[in-house]
Amino acid sequence: MLFLKKYKRYKHPYITTSIIILIIIAFLSLFAPLLTDYNPVRNDARNRLQPPSYQHFLGTDQFGRDVFTRILYGIRTSMEVGLAVVLLTVIFGGIVGVMAGYYSQIDKIVMRILDALMAFPGIIIAISLAAIWGAGKLNIILALSFAYFPKMARIVRSAVISIKDLDYVDSARSVGAKDSRIIFKYILKNSASPIMVQATFNFALAILDEAALSFLGVGIMPPAPSLGAMVTDARTYMVVAPWMILAPGIMIILAVLSLNLLGDGLRDLLDPHLKNTLKK
Template sequence: MLFLKKYHKYQHPYITTSIIILLILVFLSLFAPVLTDYNPVRNDARNRLQPPSREHLLGTDQFGRDIFTRILYGLRASIEIGISVVILTIIFGGIIGIAAGYYPYLDKIIMRVLDAMMAFPGIIIAISLAAIWGAGKLNIIFALSFAYFPKMARIVRSAVISIKDLEYVESARAAGATDFRIIFKYILKNSASPIMVQATFNFALAILDEAALSFLGVGIMPPEPSLGAMVTDARTYMVVAPWMILAPGIMIILSVLSLNLLGDGLRDLLDPHLKNTLKK
């Protein structure tokens, strides 16, 4: 109820829209076995390249597999990867960001390393690591997490630096509170807003980059469904079977767009400067 009051007060209709879209996507991925009777990896040569119909809502691909079914399971894989990447980036980025922001003698060393890593685009790092480690869901998760955690670490570091010298933190330190207690009771609690916002953007990037890795052939291994791999397979059949590329492409767009809208909305809602602007 408190969140709804805040929402009504600051008027963020796109937060509601993005949450509704995300809930629908999560529902579709979780209940995929209930929503379809088809096997996502079983070939059916007799029904290959069938247009959308009552039997196949989004048509079939070059192997006769139901596209709607493969999208549901591919969406599930994307969400699993996105959630895993977000958790790992928060853990590793948070630890490194706190160490750099709270302990000045570690700051220069850590930040120079992070600056060197951020000199390369995240997708390039992810592609390189996926090529070295090999394709597969677990390797994608680790590759994307390694590519994203430097930015999360910098955001956490900035939040820690802005909070650690405030009066209530100084009071806790003067009262004899340990660094561990100060970090977890005072600093992390008040650093949650930028971490949440960055986490939503990382989620969107993970879905998009997972599709890119699968598109390039270093992502999820076939025949396991992947939205990016479905787009790759559909390129050859764009003229004779356009439904093959439209359906997974639209699903990727919806997922990434809804997460980006949610991140923008949370940033507006949680940023005190933007709150004052919205009030006016």
């Protein structure tokens, strides 16, 4: 409710634009079976490398599969991976961040472990884990979640540290409120803003990195549709069939750009230091 009131008051253009794009993408992914009559994995050698036409809106690939159909199912895969990664990073990163921020006894140990993990780029960790565990949607989700949760934990920890010694928290503690009640009722409630912002950025990173892993051959395995794998397959046919690489590439750009715009908009909207700027 607080977010809706702020949005109506400031009407941030980034949020409006990103929500419109995300609604369209979500509609395409959810209703993919109703928007196309083609099978995303069935080969049709007679219609291979057909240019865009009335029958094939975005043409066909080297196996005669409809590119538009594969994009619809590919973005569905990307959205599923992104949502699962966001859920896992918020849960585990939130737990670790709250424990480290609220209990100073374990803070140093936990943060040194997180610092060691963050010394490596997230995509390197994800590639390594995917190569060890093997390809597949579940393994990709777990690998990306493990790569992203340290940053979420640090953000939650910072929010907890800035809140736990405020007057209203001390008042609750002085009347005998248990730690669990203080954490859930006061600290997490007032830490929601940075968590929401980071969650949108993690969503965008998950879509981009899932495509990268599939592009490298350690992500979603063919013939299952994946935007990254479609870009990989299209490299050989860039000259004779440019639609094969342009269509999935543009879809990746739109999805990631819309989520980044949403994250920027939420950060501006929910950051109290920027309220005066937004009012002008």
